[in-house]
Amino acid sequence: MIPQGTLSFKLARAEDRLTSYGGLSLLGEFIAAIGLRELIEGNLPQPGSNRGYKPWEYTEAMIYMLMAGGSSLEDIRELRREEELLKEIGLRRLPSSDAMGLWLRRMEALGGLQGLEKVVKQINERIMRFEGRQEYTLDVDATEVVAQKQEAAYTYKGNKGYMPVFGFLYENSLCIYDEFRNGNESPGARQLEFYRKCKEQMPKGKRIRYYRADSASYQAGLINELEADGVYFTITADMDSAVKETIRRIEETEWYEPYEGCGYEVAEAVHSMNR
Secondary structure, X not given: OEOOOOOXXXXXXXXXXXXXXXXXXXXXXXXXXXXHHHHHHHHOOOOOOOOOOOHHHHHHHHHHHHHOOXXXXXXXXXXXXXXXXXXXXXXXXXXXXXXHHHHHHHHHHOOHHHHHHHHHHHHHHHHHOOOOOOEEEEEEEEOOEEOOOOOOXXXXXXXEEEOOEEEEEOOOOOEEEEEOOEOOXXXXXXXXXXXXXXXXXXXXXXXXXXXXXXXXXXXXXXXXXXXXXXXXXXXXOOOOHHHHXXXXXXXXXXXXXXXXXXXXXXXXXXXXXXX
């Protein structure tokens, strides 16, 4: 027993091992509840031999590594010290970083990404099945991922990396669809196709009712389809000379606060893209 000092509590030594990753046990319960392991096994390619790691072992190891703060495959080593925790969540062995890299490359060659897309869709369906909501808000945006890989290209921000696009449902924070893109690819590319993919991922009885995005989505084809689908949208317009002139022509008396004390004013105007 450590002698008591000024404060009114006592300290004692114990042989129990401590972990700073205790929160992963809750993640393990969530993974079990949504049936991720079965979905992975049913949709991703199996190993070449019976002694190889199962797809769910690679996938769960990757999830836990990322949730523990890892940013590269080498960070999988940090989890190896957590034997008791790994046993508790049902992950009794961990692949090495080299094995993980080989598996990721193999998955790409064998159609693993398409299988993973099916897994994501089924998980979202299981989660949204219990929601009383039928209409959702889709938030679309590109996110820069800085990387030092040799084949990575420079983004418009001047960094080497990638520029994937994500579609999130605002009401439940689910990523309904994502698309990997190289860093030098414009965030505005294939926005209409991306929206259509997001629609395909929505479970039966659920629909996209609202759409929010920045100027990357400021495209006539996309806007026309949103209107045809009855989707309310807010898309940032490119601040070109025509838009600035339209704003300049708005009378001072036409500006108003959406609600009193909000700190900003809005006004309505008509602008045509001529397409």
